[in-house]
Amino acid sequence: MNKADLFSQIKAKSSYLCVGLDTDIHRIPEHLKNSEDPLFEFNKQIIDATIDYAVAYKPNIAFYEAHGLKGWESLMKTIDYIPKEAFVIADAKRGDIGNTSKMYARAFFEEMNCDAITVAPYMGEDSVKPFLEFKNKWVILLALTSNAGGKDFQNLKLETGQELYENVLAKSQEWGTEEELMFVVGATKAEALTNIRSIAPNHFLLVPGVGAQGGSLEEVSKYGMNSQCGLLVNSSRGIIYADDSENFGQTAERKAAELQQEMSKYLEKYL
Amino acid sequence: MNKADLFSQIKAKSSYLCVGLDTDIHRIPEHLKNSEDPLFEFNKQIIDATIDYAVAYKPNIAFYEAHGLKGWESLMKTIDYIPKEAFVIADAKRGDIGNTSKMYARAFFEEMNCDAITVAPYMGEDSVKPFLEFKNKWVILLALTSNAGGKDFQNLKLETGQELYENVLAKSQEWGTEEELMFVVGATKAEALTNIRSIAPNHFLLVPGVGAQGGSLEEVSKYGMNSQCGLLVNSSRGIIYADDSENFGQTAERKAAELQQEMSKYLEKYL
Numbered sequence: 075m076n077k078a079d080l081f082s083q084i085k086a087k088s089s090y091l092c093v094g095l096d097t098d099i100h101r102i103p104e105h106l107k108n109s110e111d112p113l114f115e116f117n118k119q120i121i122d123a124t125i126d127y128a129v130a131y132k133p134n135i136a137f138y139e140a141h142g143l144k145g146w147e148s149l150m151k152t153i154d155y156i157p158k159e160a161f162v163i164a165d166a167k168r169g170d171i172g173n174t175s176k177m178y179a180r181a182f183f184e185e186m187n188c189d190a191i192t193v194a195p196y197m198g199e200d201s202v203k204p205f206l207e208f209k210n211k212w213v214i215l216l217a218l219t220s221n222a223g224g225k226d227f228q229n230l231k232l233e234t235g236q237e238l239y240e241n242v243l244a245k246s247q248e249w250g251t252e253e254e255l256m257f258v259v260g261a262t263k264a265e266a267l268t269n270i271r272s273i274a275p276n277h278f279l280l281v282p283g284v285g286a287q288g289g290s291l292e293e294v295s296k297y298g299m300n301s302q303c304g305l306l307v308n309s310s311r312g313i314i315y316a317d318d319s320e321n322f323g324q325t326a327e328r329k330a331a332e333l334q335q336e337m338s339k340y341l342e343k344y345l
Numbered sequence: 346m347n348k349a350d351l352f353s354q355i356k357a358k359s360s361y362l363c364v365g366l367d368t369d370i371h372r373i374p375e376h377l378k379n380s381e382d383p384l385f386e387f388n389k390q391i392i393d394a395t396i397d398y399a400v401a402y403k404p405n406i407a408f409y410e411a412h413g414l415k416g417w418e419s420l421m422k423t424i425d426y427i428p429k430e431a432f433v434i435a436d437a438k439r440g441d442i443g444n445t446s447k448m449y450a451r452a453f454f455e456e457m458n459c460d461a462i463t464v465a466p467y468m469g470e471d472s473v474k475p476f477l478e479f480k481n482k483w484v485i486l487l488a489l490t491s492n493a494g495g496k497d498f499q500n501l502k503l504e505t506g507q508e509l510y511e512n513v514l515a516k517s518q519e520w521g522t523e524e525e526l527m528f529v530v531g532a533t534k535a536e537a538l539t540n541i542r543s544i545a546p547n548h549f550l551l552v553p554g555v556g557a558q559g560g561s562l563e564e565v566s567k568y569g570m571n572s573q574c575g576l577l578v579n580s581s582r583g584i585i586y587a588d589d590s591e592n593f594g595q596t597a598e599r600k601a602a603e604l605q606q607e608m609s610k611y612l613e614k615y616l
Contacts, residue, residue, distance in 0.1 A: 096445070136441060136448035142456045143417050150413070167441050169465060170407060171492040174367070177407035185413045194440060196467045196487055198494025216467055221442040223469025226516060230509065233502045238509065245497060 075161055075189045076210050077253050080278070081302045083129045083159060088338035090303050091330060092130035092163065092280065093120065094310025095152065097137050103318050113138065113148035116322075118155055120314050123327040127334035130161040130306050132280075153186050161306070162188045163214060163280070169194035169201045176204040183208045190214050192258060192280075195242045199249055206250040213255050217242050218270070220260025220283035243273045252276045256306075259298075262290055267297035275300060282308045291333070295340035303345060309333060346432055346460045347481050348524050351549070352573045354400045354430060359609035361574050362601060363401035363434065363551065364391065365581025366423065368408050374589050384409065384419035387593075389426055391585050394598040398605035401432040401577050403551075424457050432577070433459045434485060434551070440465035440472045447475040454479045461485050463529060463551075466513045470520055477521040484526050488513050489541070491531025491554035514544045523547045527577075530569075533561055538568035546571060553579045562604070566611035574616060580604060 084090050095117055099107070102116045109115045121131065138149035156162055168178045168191060175193075182191045183205075190212035193202055205213045218228055218239040228239040236244075243257060256278040261267050270279070279298055284291050284307050291307065298305050313333075317325030355361050366388055370378070373387045380386045392402065409420035427433055439449045439462060446464075453462045454476075461483035464473055476484045489499055489510040499510040507515075514528060527549040532538050541550070550569055555562050555578050562578065569576050580600075588596030 098444075134441075134445055136439075136445040136452070140448040140452040140456070142421070142452070143414055146414050146417055167465075167468075168407075168438070170405075170438050171490070173369075174405055174407040177411040181407070181411040181413070185411070194438075194465045194467050196465050196498060197438075197490050197492055198497030198499070200492050200494040202494070219442070219468050221468060221471050223471040223473070226469030227467060227509065227513065228469070230512060231504045233504050233506075235504075238498070238501065241501065242498065 077278070077302065080129070080161055083161070084303045084341075087127065087129055087334070088341055089127055089129055089334040090305045090307055090337055090341075091128045091333050092132050092306045092308040093124050093128045093313055093330065094165070094282070094308045095120065095131055095133040095314070096310045097133075097314070099141070101315050101318070103320060103322050105320055111148055111151065113141070113145065114151045114155075117148070117152040119323040120326050121152075121156055123323040124313065124330040125157055125160065127327075127330040128160065130163060131156050132163040132165045132308055134310070135164055135166040150186060153188060161190065164188040164191045167192050167194050167216065169197050171197065172200045172204055175201050179205045179208060183211045190256065192216065195246065202246065202249055206254050211254070213250060214280050215242065215246050215255060215257055217257040218259050218261055218266070224260065240269075240273060243270065247274065252278070256280055258282065262294055264293055264297045267294065271298065271300070276302075276304070278304050278306060280306045280308060284309060291336055292340065295337070295344055299340070299344045301345070303341065307337070348549070348573065351400070351432055354432070355574045355612075358398065358400055358605070359612055360398055360400055360605040361576045361578055361608055361612075362399045362604050363403050363432075363577045363579040364395050364399045364584055364601065365436070365553070365579045366391065366402055366404040366585070367581045368404075368585070370412070372586050372589070374591060374593050376591055382419055382422065384412070384416065385422045385426075388419075388423040390594040391597050392423075392427055394594040395584065395601040396428055396431065398598070398601040399431065401434060402427050403434040403436045403579055405581075406435055406437040421457060424459060432461065434461045434463065435459040436463050438463050438465050438487065440468050442468065443471045443475055446472050450476045450479060454482045461527070463487065466517065473517065473520055477525050482525070484521060485551050486513065486517050486526060486528055488528040489530050489532055489537070495531060511540075511544060514541065518545065523549075527551055529553065533565055535564055535568045538565065542569065542571070547573075547575070549575050549577060551577045551579060555580060562607055563611065566608070566615055570611070570615045572616070574612065578608070
């Protein structure tokens, strides 16, 4: 999916919501646990319930990989099931030497037909570039993550005065254009977002940490939005685990709809 | 496997060789391509041929993942096949927020029973710690990688005068002991190794880039070895793709034996 198509989707649904499929066998409703493929069954119902309100889905690969072969099967069935209109992000945080990154790129872009993959920057240019060689496929590079440990290295001050994550944002723009590169930015504060937008004004940002993790959607939208929206805001637990009864689908739908309605307001206000 | 057992293995075999199983379907001998599980069949013969000379095996996960379910099956069969005496490293370069890293840890340590996994440091402490909670299992943290892009971020100078990789080496020692943490260090030059040993004198280092990638085994051994050896030196292509005929096993054995004999000499000289 290219940038224009993604923006069209966002306008059509008045939404920049990404639903995180961090599907944990221990947290899905009891009645699903005995189905033939519980992870897929859960995801299927979540996707059905949220597709009108979400433009993207982000399966978190670890949650499937943890179940070995069976988990990979659930993952592939899930990705196949997501309607073509939605943008599919493999949250895999890969990144390795060139020939290895190329293998991962093939796995996620060709075997699984995902639109995007999250990539860790530590190994530099030749670890990221192989992912950029696929037309209409995207690298979403980790820049600033929202976990506590994010600050351990990402906020280290360089001798130039820049912090490490700022250098990642700047340097990686030499490797790929805004048509193939996005950034993970776990920032929900006005100041940080303004700073990030001064370095990467036109790129899409994938923002985790809104919802269960407590960031303010209004701040993110006000300071992060650009003329093509430029935002995908992820919510996982706040939607998929909002209800552990048999009605989890309806509750997920309501939670997704609430976020979409808020987003619709911000699109009118800030776009 | 704990550190003492690893060191015993090293002494017993007079070797600190790790064989990298970067098994690429396009590079294995023709006659294997029609077997039922070519990747596993190749690995099986490589393991049989090298087990007397190697103390560790390092399957590169991407090469299996690229083949989807079938690839994962080849990987698991390979790991099961490696004799228990050898140290098994999942070269996966994972690293994610806490609950996700925990999932990966379970996948590689419990489902697959690997001894170690390579982890990327960018997301900091809480992305690494979940891997450290498994007894006698190891994190091998990327510090200095040998690829060209390694310098993009790893050698950035911080305002303290340290380079980023030096900070990774130092800070991560607050998270785990030398009984559970090793480092990937793609250094083959005396100066860099001496510097690394001044920061991490007692840790095991996993050194790629000797052999096909051209580093000097003598330099690595002279400047990197500590009183418990403290080195695992990886060779992949130089062993597994030394010969693409039906005799690839014998050639792999000879290549591994040559490295082992050289290592045996350095163990006598520098241990």
